[in-house]
Amino acid sequence: MTTTRMLASKVPEVTLYFWIIKILGTTVGETAADALNVDLGFGLTRTTLVVGIMLAAALIYQFTLRRYVPWIYWLVVILISVAGTLITDNLTDNFGVPLATSTGFFTAGLILTFAAWYISEGTLSIHSIRTRRREGFYWLAILFTFALGTAAGDLVAEQIELGYLTSALIFAAIIALVAAAHYALRLNAVLAFWIAYIVTRPLGASIGDYLTQDKTAGGLGLGPTLVTAVFVIAIVGSVAYLSITKADVIDTTVDNPDAKDAARA
Template sequence: MESSSLSSEMLNKVPQVTIFFWIIKIMATTVGETAADFLNFNLHWGLTNTTLVMTVLLVITLLFQFKSSRYVPAIYWLVVVLISVVGTLVTDNLTDNLGVPLQTSTISFAILLILTFTVWFVSERTLSIHSIFTTKREAFYWLTILFTFALGTAAGDLLSEDMNLGYFNSGLIFAAMIALITVAYYFFKLNAVLAFWLAYILTRPFGASLGDFLSQSHKHGGLGLGTTGTSAIFLVIILCLVIYLTKTRIDESGQKKSE
């Protein structure tokens, strides 16, 4: 159990949900798809080596994230990028190395995500990202994020590849679902926490479809920009936005733990 002094000093570890949050999140999601392919195929690391290296980097970055007592844009968004890559690799390992069908992966990760939400809510009585003031809540938060990325990868590949809808059409479907949630939130008073998590889950397959559409060759239904070019462009944009957020601090909540 955390000490009261630590809890009272800890600020919310998650940024405010602004337009910058969603832009970086979608781009990080896209990078997760393209970077995993770049390391695996272009650099010839192989799926196993890529998974090991990226998992170690994620664990190290998470240690810095948990050690921090407040939201630090550079650390937080680096964790998101790395967890996006690792989440993609988890699904890729199940599909390519273990032969698990995408339907099974999608259903399994959906169940794991629901279980995580359930245990989180039973334990903390809230799923709001505006209340990440304790280490336990932050652990639930990052575990949830990991499962959203793994689920999104499986669901995106299921639609675009197994169901032969293609990357562009799959992206349109997920974009339409996100738009419906947005309309439901702003015009029909959909619960804010539910709307956030639904949108967060769906931005993963949307970003993955976008990444594949940009990077894959024309004969595979993409624009042919390649994983190197796509990853580099999006990483530069993410870096610029993180520098902007670090300087302006416009997405810091500044809220301390309340009783």
């Protein structure tokens, strides 16, 4: 059998650490946008510009790397999380686009991204992120999941008026059901991952809003700046731990990463 040495994976292994940091990061995406926009007085337009520049710089550096580096990977995730919130906020506040419309638009964009990715590469597995083209599809999909999650979370919590805490519980229950379907019913691993990944965004958005919004609006009134600071500290600590232990590093040499994923699924 012929084996091929592959480039090191550009993304982390999916472990408990991954999901913890992901949920923390999605919450920061919601609260940091509000902290910059409102608490620090940047305004929506200036906040969007600053975050856009930071995201572009982080992505450029991420693409120059040949392997997964925890701090820059998670920095990109957090910045995309903030950007996803700002995209939805701009559409809603500056252009008057209804949340239902933006939710549908981002859903279509995500489906088209997945379709193009699969047609081009034959897989949607994150274990196959070993080329720049696949990494490009990966980050585009991530952007759509964050924008979609923000719109869907606001739609459920505010427009449908279920409230932030109830919305968070609903999204958490969906993730639990997906996990149960994967482990008990052998739901395809790649499909289960992406469903859970998408739903963690509205979960984080609902948690962020519940913690920061005024009590009169159904929140705890802790404020976006305080919540952002606490969650960022938790993320930095977690990423530092992973950087030292390498607990989330995927093996850099495998015979066939796509076949490996198929076997896991």
